[in-house]
Amino acid sequence: MNHKTLDINMAIQKMICAHTPRISQLVVVIFLFATVCSSFGQAVGKKSIPQEEYSKWSNLYAPILSNDGKWAAWRLNYPGITDTLMILNTHNKKVMKYKEAVEYEFSPNSKWLYSYHSDRTLQLINLERNESKNFPDLELFYFSDAGDYAGVLDANNRFSLVDLETGKTTQLEHVSWFKFSPNGKWAAITFVTGEKNSIVLMDVQSLQKSVILKSDDSTFSRLAWNEKSSRLAFMETKVDTTGNPPRTLLHEFQNGSLPKLLTLHPPSQKGFPMNTYMEGGSKIFYAADGERLFFYVRPKSYLERNIDTLKNKVQVWKGDDPWIVPQQLRFNDPAMGPWLMQWKPEQKELLQIATEKLPNAYLLPNEHYALLFDKKQYEPQFKYEGDADFYVMDLNTKDKKRMVEKHTIDFKNKYPSPNGKYIAYYKNKKWWVYTIPMDSHTDVSVNLPFDLDTTDHSSSNAVWPYGFAGWSPDNKWVYIYDEFDIWKVSVDGREFHRITNGREDKTVFRFYRKQYEEYPFQRFERFTLDILDTEKDILLEANGPKHSGYYSWNSKKGITPLFTKDTKVDNLKQAKEAGSYIVQEESFDIPRRIYFLEDGKEALLYESNLQHKDFVSPRQELISYKSFDGRDLQGILMYPDGYVEGVQYPMIVHIYERLSDRFYNYITPTMNNGDGFNPKVYTGQGYFVLYPDIVYKLGDPGISALQCVKAAVESVLKTEMVDKDRMALQGHSFGGYEAAFIATQTNMFAAIVSGAGVTDFRSFYLTVGGYDGRPDSWWFEEHQWRMGTSYFDAPEAYKRNSPMDHVQQVNIPILLWSGADDVHIDVRQNIEFYLALRRLGKDVTFLNYPNETHAIQNSKNQKDLTNRISNWLAGYLKP
Structure with missing residues (x-):
């Protein structure tokens, strides 16, 4: 699209309309242009959207389509109002509307839709009849795979089986869990009556029930079917009143002509690891062959790890701790499990896959191999996630081979083949295929002519691959991305084909x-x-x-x-x-x-x-400018409603990183904004709004932002449409940091708004993250703050880009805001900056919202923040 088309059309329309009296004698010209002038006059007569009309605008999101293509559904979100669920028949355009939907999905047979509400009510909607059934206090819900039945379990242990053909509902009491078989014929159901608990198999058509097992003092849970619906696994747990771990057994019921029940009893099972126990709440699942079962164990020492007690005892923080204490309290040590196990019920064979030394295990397709590693192996380290050595274990021979050393544990860089015999992985800027039986590595990208990775992302110095698309079904080909295209490459790397042609036009x-x-x-x-x-x-x-x-x-x-x-x-x-x-x-x-x-x-x-058509149509264009290192950048320039050529307007510059990719986004006008900013609020008030792209030099995030923003603003000022004395800057989170830093470096703005940003590199570097208990240093060394090294290795670079180290140079009004409970960017960052500015006698205002976090969630507070920022800016930018 040519983004200047609108500007050209407007200019032509003005020229034509202005000269109509002089060419009125030219009937043909009048005929050709009468419509243009008329429509332009109508456009001029349209008004900006008043704030009292904002409530009429909605956001459409999460559209879905039924399996037969006859029904579509989506949500309409109106700010501050319960969502509307829209259901539409794609053939006759019949529309049904229902209130609210946290999540929703069509049944496999395309005849029903379930809608889950925030009050834990499940609504089952019959699409043909436009009728619904409501089930309050939802605990568990499934459609059967065939779509003929739905199962609903509520908090009162009431199970409802809904026949989706007839609408008939059968209810059972005292149910704690259920699971449909994949063929849809059976429902496994566990009952807890208070006297005798049981697990039963129920035929969903006849409703005939057969008891698999009963117990006076055990409960049954964690149901799992194999794909053929011939085997059902479940756990039986008995609480030990003597203080020992709960006694948990794993059962397999074989549902054939001669039903059979097999049991794994940990104390007597050969090969069960010593000093471990089976958790009753852990997941169980079948291998693809439908005969092997996987489950988890933990060391008994895990039971002694009382988090509440640890929190109330003296904490000993040692310098060589793999994880600092807050992280230890937040996350389970992998050495404490859970550890993956394999059980072959027929052979009564048990295999421990994960161990204390290699506690993390991922199964490859077909479950003949497992990939093992220890995520704490190279701790302490100062990335978000550490590296690890990866081993492949053959589940038949029990042999282990080291696949790769010190490799990222990010599984976006590892992709197994459908048969589970190969693993594609990315390392040293190349895609490799590891052949497990041969223990060999092949560089499959060796012949590809273009770069397969990028550093242009939100991490400081990491190289990221453009991506891995997948495998062919015969395991002979891999599909790899470069910047633009998709490549088909043989697993030996010798044959390669580019299957798209995006590079030619940068698609x-x-x-x-x-x-x-x-x-x-x-x-x-x-x-x-x-x-x-x-x-x-x-x-x-x-x-x-x-x-x-x-x-x-x-x-x-x-x-x-x-x-x-x-x-x-x-x-x-x-x-x-x-x-x-x-x-x-x-x-x-x-x-x-x-x-x-x-x-x-x-x-x-x-x-x-x-x-939307009743009001002024938005007008915007892409501007071009150069970065500090000569790269071509773009920015979105949004015009004020009712723009008049020759008049200079104030401008708000809103920053983060790259924003030009939002050019085609429709922006809903609203005062409910989590960061207090909505460009349509400002264009409606007579402002230009600029979204500039920012790129970065490693080790200079603040300096880079300053230079890119200045270049973008100067590009706009050359048009003479903006009053250089009435410009403001606004940002939130990383954009809030950039805004705070720019406030210390230039006086080109009349006012600056910084929301929930980092203001002191040194103190934030030495902060413990509120979400995960990790040191926040990883943000700087390998992620968004792009310093690429530690504070102690480059103190001058940290100071050069830290707002607090230049706070005395702030000479313009600044508005700071935070959520008082922000644990993403510690609220103390804004408090420190406020106190420094206050002590220096600067023009500063700080808005601290109680019970709010990184972005404002409460509707009333969202409106309050949006209004306060708008009114505050008007005091400096409006005449």
Whole structure:
């Protein structure tokens, strides 16, 4: 899209309308341009959106599509008001509206939708009849895989089995847990009656029940089926009144013509690790073969670890502690479990997979191998997550081989093959494939001609790969991303093909993983597995300088456009059982709307915020400027409503990092803003708003921000549309830090707003994080603050970029704000800066909101902050 088109059109319209009297004798010209002048006059007559109208605007989000493609649903969020759940029939456009929905999903058979509310009420909606059933105090809910039944368990131990064909509901009392079998024929149900507890198998059609096991003093839990629905695993737990660990048994019920119950009894089971116990609350799951079971144990010493007692005792903090004490209190030491175990019930064989030395275990597909490591191996270290040596264990031979040394534990860099015999991983700026049986490593990216990684992200000095797309079903090919394109590479690295052509016009192609809006059962502690069958159509998403959208691709037909626009296109959903889709579109002047795609045709299904057309249409453009190191940058410049050429206006500059990618975002006008900022509030009040891009030099985050912001502002000032004496700067979080730093370096702004930002590098570097108990130094050494090294190795660089070290140079009014309970950026950062400015006699105001955290959540406080900032800025920028 040419973002100056609107400006050119406006200029042409002004020229034509201004000269109409002089060419009125030219009938043809009048005929050609009459409509233009008329529409321009109407546009001029439109007014800005008054604040009292903001409540009419909604945000459309989280669209889903039923498996048969006949139903779509999404939420409309009105600030300060309960959400509206919209359900629409894609064929006859019939609309149903329901109040609120925290989450929602269509049934597998596309005849029902469940909606979960914040008051823990579950609503089951019959789509054909527009009728609903409400179930309060929800504890557990499942659709059966076939979609014929739904199971609802409430907090009063009442189980409701709903036949989704007839709507009939059967209720059972004293139920503590249930689980449908994958074939949908059975429901395993546990009962707790207070006298005799039991686990039963119920035929969901006949409702006939058969008891698997009963007990006077045990409870049953943690139900797991194998994929064939032939085996059911569950735990039996008895509380020991003598102070010993609860006694937990693991059972497998084989549901055949001759039912059989097999039991793992820890004290008598050969191979059960000494001084450990089986947790009754731990997860259990079957291997893909449906015959092996996985569960967890902990050392008995874990029971002696009383966190409340530890908190109230004298804490001893040692310099060589792998984790500092607050982190120890927040997270379980991996050496304390849980440790992964494998059980073969038929063979009565037990295998300990994870141990105290290698406590972290991830199973590879088909569960013949496990990847083991110790996340604390190289502690103490000063990254968010440490490195580790990774070992592969053969679950058949029990052999272990070290795969790689000192590698990141981020699993975005490790991808197993579908057969579980290969692992693709990223190291030393290359993609490797490790062949487990051969214990060999192959650089599969050796022949690819372009860089496969970037440093242009929110981490200081880390190199991140553009990404790994997946594996072919036959395990012979991997799919790898460069900056723009997708590459198909053989596992020996010898053959490679570029399957997209995005580099030529700077379009970024990626495989689209959100084809279906479904939440399949994910086995615990397993890798994400992406299998790309290129014999079938695969969806690609594309984002370019002038368009975005989706394409279909397979190895025979190549790439075919599915839906592309010169706007923002996202949230594509495909009907799993049909060839139809819904897709969302928006732009800065187009409120979010949804299209329905079927048989190569597109139809507008729904438009939000139709009242948008009654008010002044937003006007904005991209500006260009250079960074401190010569890179081409862009910024979004939003015009004031009713802009008049020749008049100079005040301007608000809002900063964070790169913001130009928001150009196509439709912005809903609202006073409910978590950071107190909404650009439409300001354009409606007669301000320009600028969103500049910022890039960084390692070790100079503040200096980099200052230079980029100055370059962007100077680019705008050259247009002479902005009054250089009436400009303000605003930022929140990392943007709040940048705003505070810039306040110490320049007087180009008349006022500055800094929200929840870091103001003192030294004190924040030496702060313990409120969320996780980690030292906050990792933010500086490897993440967003981009210092790349410790404070003690580069004290001058830290001081050079720290607002507090230049606080005496602040000569302009500054407004600070924080949530009093902010544990993301410690509120004391703003308190320190306020106290320093106060002591120096500077013009400073600090807003400290009680019971709020990093972003304001309370609706009343959101409006208050937005109003206070707006009024405060008006005092310095308005005549």
